[in-house]
Amino acid sequence: MGRVPVPIVPASAPTRGRVVLPRSVLVVGAGLAGLRTAAELRAQGFAGHLTVVGAEDRAPYDRPPLSKELFTRTEPLWLTAEGYGDLGELADRVLLGRRARRLEADGPGARVTLAPAVPGAGTEETLEADVVVLAVGAAAARPASWDHALTLHGADDAERLRGRLVPGARLVVVGAGWIGAEVAGQAARHGCEVTVVEAAPTPLHRQVGAAAGALTVPWYAAAGVDLRCGRAVTAVRPDAVVLAGTAREPAEEVTADVVLAATGVRPATAWLAGAVPLTAHGALPVDAAGRVRGGPPSVRAVGDCAEMTTPDFGAVPGGHWDAALSHPAALAAGLLGRPAPPTPVPYVFSTQLGHDLTLVGQPPADDDVEVVVRGDVAAGFTVLYLRAGHRLAAGLTADRPRDVAALRRLLAAGSHPALDVGRASDPEVPLRRAVL
CATH class of the missing domain: 3.30.390.30 (FAD/NAD-linked reductase, C-terminal dimerisation domain)
Structure with missing residues (x-):
């Protein structure tokens, strides 16, 4: 196993006030949150050794277009080109195509063991740093028995889904949340026959509540999409989705050429169990500065993998682009002993079924x-x-x-x-x- 040490802060490390400033930072995650963490550290004066690790072998790209522009943008929208920072210029070392396997933070600093994202494409190595910032994001949630369902979270997922959704294809989307509604509208406009199945009484029930979600119901029919709310899925087969019966409707099968499981995401934190505290949903519980509640001082978290609690909005789950963009500023400020900026108001934007939605607050x-x-x-x-x-x-x-x-x-x-x-x-x- 290779081992690449980065110096741990000695007792004579520089300080600002009572804060011991790190001389080395390892950012695990090369998406928007990881890139913006690197950019904020440098912008706020961090001159130490900075390493960024990413599981995908691509440079950081923007995820919202994957669903919002599924058919009109067939190549990733690179975040560097959008002005969000260039990892090659910000970091002393960038390792892409490496997946984190283990975190050890039981002493000064912390260590992360990496393995190639593709088995057999290299050997393990362990990196050390004064501070590890976990920006590992999330992964699409899909029940284990739904082997035939596709998901949409990364560029490879979008390419795979786009290739299957030819005009005339019968698509069943399981889940009427942000992603499910966005893809349903795009696919219907592309000439697919689309059915959306949602177990809750309304679309966006978990995200915006029943009253607001009900206001979006007419949008589906207007877009040519068959919406089935209050219907649970009991099985996904290669050619159909099986719906459970209700008091008013019998069990039935909905024929499908393609099934998309749009049933939410889960923080990509299974590898952290036992090393740092996790919520019941697998998120890292953090404050506005990214400090993990009950966790070691050498670990911070930001982005989709974190659940941030603030006095103003309570517990705000990760999973939204704006949080990954804005929260790294406070994290970097906390590490460098600088005044933290105000906590941004939670903000979500979605384009679905021909309508623009914006959610502000919690x-x-x-x-x-x-x-x-x-x-x-x-x-x-x-x-x-x-x-x-x-x-x-x-x-x-x-x-x-x-x-x-x-x-x-x-x-x-x-x-x-x-x-x-x-x-x-x-x-x-x-x-x-x-x-x-």
Whole structure:
């Protein structure tokens, strides 16, 4: 086994205030979160040894176009070309096509054992650093028995799916979340016969709640997509998806040429079990600076693999592009003893079935929220999520971009202003004028 040591910080390491500054950082993960971590470290003055490791053998690329532009963008959108940073310029060493297998952080610094992502393509090696930043992302979730279902998370997945979705193909999408809805709309427009199966009562039920999710139901029929909500999948075969029966509908089979499992993602953290704390869903529980709660001081986490808890929004799960883009700034600041920037408001953008959706903030659970709809549901609307006292917790816009900036301003810096419900529900009244 090869071993590439990077010096551990000695007692005479430089400090800023009471913070011992690292002389070496190892970033595990070469997606957006890993790239932005490297860029922020350098931008904030880190001059030590920086290593970045990635499981894929490609340079960092943007993932949202994989579903939003499945048929119109057939090559990865490289993050370097988009101005997010160049690993070759930022890092002293870049190792792509290497998968992390083991983390040891029981002393000063930390060690990560790597193996080739493709078995037989090399030997294991162990890297050491003062600080390890885990930006390992997530992987598409797919039940073990669904061997015939495709997933969509990486560039190879997109290429495989695109090759199967020829005009006239019968596609069954299991899951009406962000990715499922995006692909369904793209495939229907491409000439495929599309059915979407969702176990919850509405699309986007987990992401935006039942009331808001129900407002998107008419979009499916308008796009030529057959939506089946409240239907659980019991089996996936090469030529069909088997649906469980309900009180009103018998069990049935939906014929398919292609099945896409769009049932969410899971943090790619199985290899970390026992080394650092993980939540019940396998995420790394972190604060706004990426420190792992109950974990060793030499380990930080950011991006899709992390669940960040803040006083303003509670536990915010990873899995969204904006978090991977913005959260590395606070992580780098914490490592380098600099003032941390304000925690950004959670933000998600989706283009699905011919509509633009933006979610700002963290919607509370359905039983702990008042939902106010402003605008014309057919032409464009905003859903406001209000806590007790009519305090704004989040907002979902659909084809109503004028409310996005207002929501971000109102929720910035931990603010949850109380709203006049009557004025807030009037689409002609600017949201700022609905604040009490």
